[in-house]
Amino acid sequence: MLKPLGDRVVVQLMKEEEKTVGGFVLAGAGQDKTQKAKVVAVGEGIRTLSGDLVAPSIAQGDTVLLENHVGTPVKDDDKDYLIIREADVLAVVQD
Template identity: 35%
Template structure:
């Protein structure tokens, strides 16, 4: 993937989370809401160059983001999302 975000933007890939009901039925992805957890694939230079921001997030981190945030794109048959750093709600450790 050759995709470099500009400014304070990030490129993320949503993480699929398999969900089961209490009775053990596996819910398909079409029957549930889109996940709001993702993995960071690339970070814009404005974030990496800023002394305060560069330690908050790094490539490979799992993050939780706002539900309707970002722009969805398709690159090399992968569905990715480009969003601003301010749309990231938390980093999962």
């Protein structure tokens, strides 16, 4: 398993298909939309200039929204993940 450092977060993108009312799957729809992802691991946080540790505001298991084309793609145990900075998270999805 990956353990992110600092303010980095490991997420796994959630696949969402766009469907019309008739049930047709739209290929390529929503390529410029935000993406939903599940937080798999969170780093310890970031240090301020004075050396204080600021804990991350998201936690493992959260569902978050990300912009497209953000982060570094990695593969671990045949699963695809993204490593992003906490600042790249737009919002936490509340169920």
